[in-house]
Amino acid sequence: xxxxxxxxxxxxxxxxxxxxxxxxxxxxxxxxxxxxxxxxxxxxxxxxxxxxxxxxxxxxxxxxxxxxxxxxxxxxxxxxxxxxxxxxxxxxxxxxxxxxxxxxxxxxxxxxxxxxxxxxxxxxxxxxxxxxxxxxx
DNA sequence: GCATTGACGAAGG
DNA sequence: CCCTTCGCCAATG
Numbered sequence: 798x799x800x801x802x803x804x805x806x807x808x809x810x811x812x813x814x815x816x817x818x819x820x821x822x823x824x825x826x827x828x829x830x831x832x833x834x835x836x837x838x839x840x841x842x843x844x845x846x847x848x849x850x851x852x853x854x855x856x857x858x859x860x861x862x863x864x865x866x867x868x869x870x871x872x873x874x875x876x877x878x879x880x881x882x883x884x885x886x887x888x889x890x891x892x893x894x895x896x897x898x899x900x901x902x903x904x905x906x907x908x909x910x911x912x913x914x915x916x917x918x919x920x921x922x923x924x925x926x927x928x929x930x931x932x933x934x
Numbered sequence: 935g936c937a938t939t940g941a942c943g944a945a946g947g
Numbered sequence: 948c949c950c951t952t953c954g955c956c957a958a959t960g
Contacts, residue, residue, distance in 0.1 A: 848942050852955095860955030865941040885942060892941030 829859070833867040834874045836928050840882040843910040844926035845918055847886045854928035868892065881905040888921030 836851050848868075849861040864883075871878040872895075881902045885891045893902040893916065903913045912919035 849944095852942080859957095861942040862940065862954095863942090863956060866957070868941055871941095880941080883941075886944090890941090895941055 829863065830867045830870055833864055834871055834878045837871070837878045837880065837883055838876065839928070839932060840879060840926050844924050845882045845884050845888070845911060846926045846928060847884060849886055850927050850929065851883070854932070865892065869895065884918055888918035890916045
């Protein structure tokens, strides 16, 4: 989104995050959150993707851990980010504890038509959405 | 400035 | 097939 401001992530949420313009060597940090959020917002309803897939799509320059870490700030992003559609490589809802309630993530997914059992997405590979191959550049 | 942690993932045992 | 180790990069104590 052209109008997306780099402050889509509140500094208070990130902590000591400074203005990216003031950090020449780290100017990608702030935009990294935007990139992650942008990708996650493109995940179709009823589909899910993984942290690693997003990392790979954005370029192998950072690890999948940074994607998960970035998601921590997603709740403050605007427009909202459907964080429930991002699970780990096994389709497990590893980020459930970061929602309002531990069961909230599963509820959201089921409401979208994604079957979940035992904190894992059923038929994961079938509902998996790979940004690297699904997003047309 | 070093050690630990983290919504991860791949590799090795 | 389960568990441990390591790499990844930034934040935190």
